[in-house]
Amino acid sequence: MTICQECENLLRAFECLEIRYRVARSAVLYRISTEFAAKQQVDMERARYDMEEHMLICPFAAAVAAPCR
Numbered sequence: 001m002t003i004c005q006e007c008e009n010l011l012r013a014f015e016c017l018e019i020r021y022r023v024a025r026s027a028v029l030y031r032i033s034t035e036f037a038a039k040q041q042v043d044m045e046r047a048r049y050d051m052e053e054h055m056l057i058c059p060f061a062a063a064v065a066a067p068c069r
């Protein structure tokens with residue numbers, strides 16, 4: 001994959017937080033703090049934003065997003 005190290009780091013961070021959020025959200029079903037799940041969601045959204053912001057300026061991400069140009 002022609003993806004830069006920064007893309008990879010940001011993607012990995014986002015995926016990790018997304019998994020944590022999903023776990024937290026399913027835990028809510030078992031009466032564990034919704035506040036905790038909300039916090040996990042904020043962390044996830046922030047990681048997503050960081051990733052998207054980097055990909056806007058990253059030439060490698062542009063190449064991956066639009067390979068048929």
Ligand SMILES: [Zn+2]
Binds near residue numbers: 005008058060061
């Ligand atoms: Zn990048």
